[in-house]
Amino acid sequence: MAKNINIKTGDTVKVIAGKDKGATGKVLSVLREDDRVVVEGVNQVKKHVKAMAQGQESGIVTVEAPIHVSNVMLVEGDGVTRIGFKKVEGTKKRADGSTYTVERSVRISRKTGEEI
Known part of the structure; x- marks a missing residue:
């Protein structure tokens, strides 16, 4: 693997x-x-x-x-x-127009902490 x-x-x-x-x-x-x-x-x-x-x-x-x-x-x-990861919350829209929150993983810089 x-x-x-x-x-x-x-x-x-x-x-x-x-x-x-x-x-x-x-x-x-x-x-x-x-x-x-x-x-x-x-x-x-x-x-x-x-x-x-x-x-x-x-x-x-x-x-x-x-x-x-x-x-x-x-x-x-x-x-x-080096590369790290952190969870970021965001919102998504459903087909009927309502919204919901989701968590996604983004790459960050270990040096500055900013998103890559």
Whole structure:
């Protein structure tokens, strides 16, 4: 069973360990079953591709490979921060027009306490 990953697609993260330490980039995809993320411009590898369809070229291309989620931290302002959660109350509308309160969980910055 995969762990809970607090990083989402579209977040800006900084690599804190590995060969690309210090690099920042946008998260392109999250692989929950493997606890890995694909970050734009980080952990680039050469891949040999074969022309499968007519008109498509074969050769060697550079693509981003996944890195473990423990090697990245969310960027907030000038530095990095850990991610926490808190419950926030809100209101929703029913089809008949009446309202009711709901509790939802939101991501917060451990550094500033603000909602991400």
